[in-house]
Amino acid sequence: MKDTVAASDPHRESVAELLIRLLASEDELGSFVDELAFMAAAEIGQDSQVSCGIMLVRNRRSTIVCGSDDAARRFEDIHTYLGAGPRVEAKKTGAIICVEDAEEEKRWRDFMEIAVLHDLRSLVAVPLDIDDTAQAVITFYAMQPHSFGEPTLSAVQRFVEPVKRSLRVAVRTARFAEAAEHRQRAMESRTVIDVAIGITMAQAACSQDEAVTILKRASSHRNIKLRTLAGELVNSLGQPEPITPFTE
Structure with missing residues (x-):
């Protein structure tokens, strides 16, 4: 060259x-x-x-x-x-x-x-x-x-x-x-977990703290993430996972 x-x-x-x-x-x-x-x-x-x-x-x-x-x-x-x-x-x-x-x-x-x-x-x-x-x-x-x-x-x-x-x-x-994508995923995970907590409270007739304890114990017992367990619980009722509206 x-x-x-x-x-x-x-x-x-x-x-x-x-x-x-x-x-x-x-x-x-x-x-x-x-x-x-x-x-x-x-x-x-x-x-x-x-x-x-x-x-x-x-x-x-x-x-x-x-x-x-x-x-x-x-x-x-x-x-x-x-x-x-x-x-x-x-x-x-x-x-x-x-x-x-x-x-x-x-x-x-x-x-x-x-x-x-x-x-x-x-x-x-x-x-x-x-x-x-x-x-x-x-x-x-x-x-x-x-x-x-x-x-x-x-x-x-x-x-x-x-x-x-x-x-x-x-x-x-x-x-x-x-960072924005991470926040989006965190909010989506939080939403489905909150819904699962509500379902557990209704099914077990328990408080929010007790529902959280039940879900965490089940998550640990099955060795899966809490968010995955929450999604399975929501889907078991024939409902799609909730979508969190989120914009930057």
Whole structure:
């Protein structure tokens, strides 16, 4: 790959447009990261020889790993399988990792030996500190050595700044959506449990506290969740589970 970059700098506008599409279309976070990887490869690469992989790690959430093409996804999978390599090092140290020639690179030999078999020759891995709950690494892969000289590396560093900001907003948007979904489920569970308590009070001619105790004891005895038991009790009377009206 020829180590030149375009004089114009459309990165900010492109990332902003992508973020607007995310917010407007309510895409899932994984879809956003996948599209971001595709756009990043197109922005940095001067031809199809540059691929991009993005790994997003969130607290208490599944790690998202996306790639702009099959090659990027393959190299990301190798990182994940080995638990070692430039991407892993970038995340661990917070430093940009550049490999000029994978065939000559002495570090992470297990990764390099496998990656070279799949035609990888050079890469640059850039860590992104998203917020207190998330970290990411964006890695550019090339099939020719010395593909990330000073001009291209500078372009990468400029590009990742708006990428980091867009990921920060996307992560926060996803977190708010997940919290809303959690509240929705909690309210739905509470509603069906309340109905089951009422049914138990009527059937056993007991107080609310006594009905709660009866249901909890039955839940523990059958080793099932209280919400599941409540749903079964409501359904046993031939009634559908109640729906809780809920809007944000």
